[in-house]
Amino acid sequence: MRREDPGETSPIVSIYRELRAMHPNWYVEIGQPNGVGWIAGTDLTTAMRGPFHSLLSAIGKGLHTSDRLTIAASFALRYAWSSGIAIAPYLFYHCVPRIALDNVSFKFRQNTSFERAAVHRPEGVMLRQDGVLEHPSVQLLPSPEALVSCLRDSLVQQAEPVVAALYDWSHFSVRGTWGLITSSWGSQFMNLFGELHGQEQGLPHLRAFFEGNDVVAQMQPDFYPVTYQRVTHVYHRRASCCRFYKIPQGDLCASCPIVSQEERVRRNQAYMKYLLEHH
Numbered sequence: 001m002r003r004e005d006p007g008e009t010s011p012i013v014s015i016y017r018e019l020r021a022m023h024p025n026w027y028v029e030i031g032q033p034n035g036v037g038w039i040a041g042t043d044l045t046t047a048m049r050g051p052f053h054s055l056l057s058a059i060g061k062g063l064h065t066s067d068r069l070t071i072a073a074s075f076a077l078r079y080a081w082s083s084g085i086a087i088a089p090y091l092f093y094h095c096v097p098r099i100a101l102d103n104v105s106f107k108f109r110q111n112t113s114f115e116r117a118a119v120h121r122p123e124g125v126m127l128r129q130d131g132v133l134e135h136p137s138v139q140l141l142p143s144p145e146a147l148v149s150c151l152r153d154s155l156v157q158q159a160e161p162v163v164a165a166l167y168d169w170s171h172f173s174v175r176g177t178w179g180l181i182t183s184s185w186g187s188q189f190m191n192l193f194g195e196l197h198g199q200e201q202g203l204p205h206l207r208a209f210f211e212g213n214d215v216v217a218q219m220q221p222d223f224y225p226v227t228y229q230r231v232t233h234v235y236h237r238r239a240s241c242c243r244f245y246k247i248p249q250g251d252l253c254a255s256c257p258i259v260s261q262e263e264r265v266r267r268n269q270a271y272m273k274y275l276l277e278h279h
Helices: 011-022 041-045 050-063 068-093 144-170 174-196 199-210 261-278
Strands: 028-030 038-040 095-097 104-108 114-119 124-127 138-141 222-228 231-237
Touching: 011 028, 011 068, 011 095, 038 041, 038 050, 041 050, 041 104, 041 144, 050 068, 050 144, 068 095, 068 104, 068 114, 068 144, 068 174, 095 144, 124 144, 138 144, 144 174, 144 199, 174 199, 174 231, 199 222, 199 231, 222 261, 231 261
Parallel strands: 028 114, 124 138
Antiparallel strands: 038 104, 095 124, 104 114, 222 231
């Protein structure tokens, strides 16, 4: 194995550059960002004041509700969508960047949806494999099992203080919040795996990712394939409700646990029909 010069670019920078070339929505900034809409990861450890409190207030205004339970649930889905900054490098390059809250920032659009993330210092771990250069910013791991364990631990450890802050502010169920976060993780995983080998082949990998005895395993979504005209997509039933139906303009999501499985699959197939007819 060749040793890369420490002065050369971290392989994680190159990975994010290549991901952006594949899809512009996979853009991750490197370095400490500044500008409107950015929130430092560490700011998400308290929702009582500061940028996190301002974002939650803006979400409430956008949803036309002051109900903190509903606002917290809505934020959990938005926040967890940022998991792509770790899941995409994992799936495409066998790499897990360091995504601890002190090493990331998040940007939210004016409408409060998640836009993109920044990784302050491009450090992390990679699977030891042919062609991977040693670099001071990257630790090499010996096995795929060690890598998926690192991905899971990284996402969980990042989210834990955010979940605690949301609970302190809203008293929305901690287990309920994890049920929403895991649904966004699963959606990102399936969408990205679909770009690689097809969503259905991602199911064993996703189940290995969620395996365990902790709250993340207990509140993972229930994934299932749906086929329409020989096209198969993987959908899921969340373990908890996002409360979107509680607001005036809201409705029950197809992934909501309140919806029957028959109605869920009917909606899934209707959406697949729409996609096939309009693309």
